[in-house]
Amino acid sequence: MKSPDRPDAAAEASERDHAVLTVGDVHKHFRRANGQDVPAVDGVSLEVRAGECLVLLGPSGCGKTTLLRSIAGLEHPDSGRIEVEGRPVFCSRDRINRSPQQRRLSMVFQSYALWPNMSVFDNIAYPLRQRGFKRAQLKAEVRRAGELVGLDEILRSYPNHISGGQQQRVALARALVSGDSLVLFDEPLSNVDAKVRQELRIELKGLQHKLGFGAVYVTHDQEEAMELGHRIAVLEHGKIAQMAGPEELYSRPVSRYVATFVGSTNEIEGTVESVDADGAVLSTALGKVVGARVGPDVTAGGKAVAIFRPEAGRVRAERPDGPNAWEARRRDRLFSGTHSEYVVTHERVAYRVWSDGAPVPAEGEMGWLTVPPSDVHIFRP
Ligand SMILES: Nc1ncnc2c1ncn2[C@@H]1O[C@H](COP(=O)(O)OP(=O)(O)O)[C@@H](O)[C@H]1O
Ligand SMILES: [Mg+2]
Structure with a gap:
């Protein structure tokens, strides 16, 4: 008989290799002011494994943000099913729609979305306060997250006194501090300059390797997609045109759209x-x-x-x-x-x-x- 405190190698491997996100046939239409119907997300299905970075790549308006916000619970899809760590957080058929807080995931936005009147420390601590962490543990977790992204020296500073790159590090620390197994990124590096962007990409890869969270990373930048993505889903008018590893996408595109968008x-x-x-x-x-x-x-x-x-x-x-x-x-x-x-x-x-x-x-x-x-x-x- 297997002892519960000595899991075998297969059990350990499956612990690491499981889906942290499953998206099944999600649809989201918008109606424009002129009455035009926009299928922003048009039947998307995908899966993200623990430790995997799935990049959503495509030109402006192809539905990346709408899909990400649907996963986060900030947008209410018309239909489909979304599971985080195997738990349904949205299901149109079963009428399930968990709030963003209940979904146990974190999100990093392009605009940083920091509280200007709060110190770096308090910004990072915010999700832990929401989850009722006690003072001593909260302090320890914020320091650990600050150290991870190289902010330990400036925890007392305020967002408008630090650089854009540092502000995005604060947003990253705030996303990682809760230890969620799924982190969503919406073009987080498009407002920082080229050199900092390059540094942060490498750090992000390192952090993901170290912490093992699954990531959905939205970008319109094909170079960023190739560098960060274990797999890349190329979106075209709300549909996945092709989903594959970077090499396969580059050498075996399935359409003119994919070939010209990647490389x-x-x-x-x-x-x-x-x-x-x-x-x-x-x-x-x-x-x-x-x-x-x-x-x-x-x-x-x-x-x-x-x-x-x-x-x-x-x-x-x-x-x-x-x-x-x-x-x-x-x-x-x-x-x-x-x-x-x-x-x-x-x-x-x-x-x-x-x-x-x-x-x-x-x-x-x-x-x-x-x-x-x-x-x-x-x-x-
Ligand atoms: N709140 C909204 N109302 C109407 N149309 C919207 C709304 N949000 C997004 N859209 C439309 O949905 C499509 C997808 O938008 P979006 O998800 O923001 O794309 P991306 O992030 O890839 O640029 C676009 O045509 C956009 O104009
Ligand atoms: Mg967008």
């Missing part, structure tokens, strides 16, 4: 000449374009777009062998510090490709634009 792309529009299991051939202004990665609903005779990343493309002085060699003019060279990019044009359309040291045409001269078919995605436009 830079070159695009060539055309008509599908043929499509089979090995790929598709497009007829375009550049000439024939062969792509091996074909998205859904690409059919012969229909319109399609070929997409490739700048790092997959090249410009050559000599005509390369094989398919996907197109005559084009070499323009500028752009040096970024880590690599050089060439701008190549064909009929006033510009493409960007990386250099690999092989000979390129002189600036302004004709040459060859090329990319391997295995790096070309073909999608419906």
Whole structure:
């Protein structure tokens, strides 16, 4: 028989690997003043495991904040089910709708949302006071949270006497002090400058590793999403367009929307000449374009777009062998510090490709634009 105080390895592993958040088919519509109906969240389902950071990525207006606020209990969804640590906090069918305080989660906002008339200490202590912590324990927990985010020196200061980066650290400490297993972030770093943003991202990753909370992190910044997310859900008009790890999202996007939102792309529009299991051939202004990665609903005779990343493309002085060699003019060279990019044009359309040291045409001269078919995605436009 298993002794309860000596859990076996499997039990221990399942303790760490469980869902801290489950969202099932959540819908939330808004009605605009002009009567227009906006499906802000349109049937979203997802799960966040303990210690996992799920990033919600998408352009402004795609429903990120509405989804996050629905999870937090600040927005009342039309339908669906939301569970935190396996407990339903919202369920339209069972008429459950717990208040934000009852949901046992914390939230960090873009605007910091600190109390200006309270010291850093009292701001961090706020959720503990709400939960009725005794003085001695409250003091110890606030000091511990302050230390975690490097605020121990300024606990007596007031929010308007500290920098934006420090203010966001206070908001972070306030979210972490309660020890909730789920923390929601709504674009928390978009108001701090680039250097502090970089520091805080690294610290946030470290804190998550150390404390093991699950996170839902909203951003419109694809670089931030790639750095922070164990998985990324790309939102498009309130729906999840694709949910995957950063590498898969980058190398196997399922649509033009995802491909262009995550990383830079070159695009060539055309008509599908043929499509089979090995790929598709497009007829375009550049000439024939062969792509091996074909998205859904690409059919012969229909319109399609070929997409490739700048790092997959090249410009050559000599005509390369094989398919996907197109005559084009070499323009500028752009040096970024880590690599050089060439701008190549064909009929006033510009493409960007990386250099690999092989000979390129002189600036302004004709040459060859090329990319391997295995790096070309073909999608419906
Ligand atoms: N209170 C509201 N009333 C009406 N429309 C809203 C309201 N809140 C958000 N919306 C609309 O819902 C959509 C999603 O908004 P939001 O969730 O804020 O997107 P994001 O955070 O991705 O920028 C947008 O079209 C927005 O205009
Ligand atoms: Mg938003």
